[in-house]
Amino acid sequence: MGEGGYWELATASTNPNFGSNPSERSLEQLLAAGIVLVEKPRGPTSHQLAAWARELLGISRLGHGGTLDPFATGLLTLLCGKATKLTEMALKVDKRYVGVLRFGRAVEETEIEAIFSELTGVIYNVPPLESAVKIQVRTRTIHSLMLLDTDPDSRIAAFELSCSAGTYVRTLAKDIGLLLGTRCELTELHRDRTGNFDQSMSCSMQQLADASFLSREHGDDSALIKLIAPVETLLSGLPAITVKDGAAAALSHGAPLARPGVVRAPRGVPEGATVLLQSIKGEAVSVARMTVDTDSLPEMKSGEVAVARAVMMETGTYPQSWSRE
DSSP states (O other), X not given: OEETTXXXXXXXXXXXXXXXXXXXXXXXXXXXXXXXXXXXXSSSOHHHHHHHHHHHHTOSOEEEESOOOTTOEEEEEEEEEGGGGGHHHHHHSOEEEEEEEEESSOOOHHHHHHHHHHTSEEEEEOOOTTSSSOOOOEEEEEEEEEEEEEETTTTEEEEEEEEOTTOOHHHXXXXXXXXXXXXXXXXXXXXXXXXXXEGGGOBOXXXXXXXXXXXHHHOXXXXXXXXXXXXXXXXXXXXXXXXXXXXXXHHHTTOOEEGGGEEEEETTOOTTOEEEEEOTTOOEEEEEEESSOGGGGGGXXXXXXXXXXXXXXXXXXXXXXXXXX
């Protein structure tokens, strides 16, 4: 039977001697697969910031999801250890920005609002010449573009933008200028939301440095643990299928998920969808692709349900069982 939009497919318990709740992980476990949300200052590149964080944390495997230009500030997602497997997912989430435009002439609020309205929806967005990305025309979605304030004497306007991943805001500013018949320069840009993450979850590089110092020099990991979120925070938007301990053990070795290993699954997830396979304790086991739809699971007794795209759980977290889970 399904309750609350879920199919309850098996009654299963989890062994408390293996695995752990994501919120109870050690520093070592978080560094092996965790997320750090850093407030990027104006000046350094995203790559430089990632390199500094790599050195501070003493790990070799650390990347970032979503580049910010050197002049821009705001949220930069740093991916530690196995979380780097999710870089593509981090890059694809929607973003929100606030910024400042400077015009070549005095522009009325009504003019700006009319242009902003025209630029909402699917638009063509070409990377600027200074971008490292290959120059090609692409479409991006502008979910909302709002005027926050204007100063006609200084010819500047503040705006808020919610958009799909990969939107070039500098190009958008040039397009605004073309439509207004005047020069339009993006002078300030700040990213205050990326996917499910907002500024309340971020830290400064100084805070990260201080917490790393406490851990390294004084053996106090508590501050650093607070700054590193478990990898599950990045995966919270995916449909989640709960699996038995034995299935989690098999999945950690890259095996496909078989029907007997499923405990709980959301209704209405189609074949081919990307899902999170999680343990009963809520641990990310793998990101997988459905090979059947979830509504067919109650009638299935055996067979393959999903195949792994990125395995997140370390092998040996749960003991391998002899049953076909």
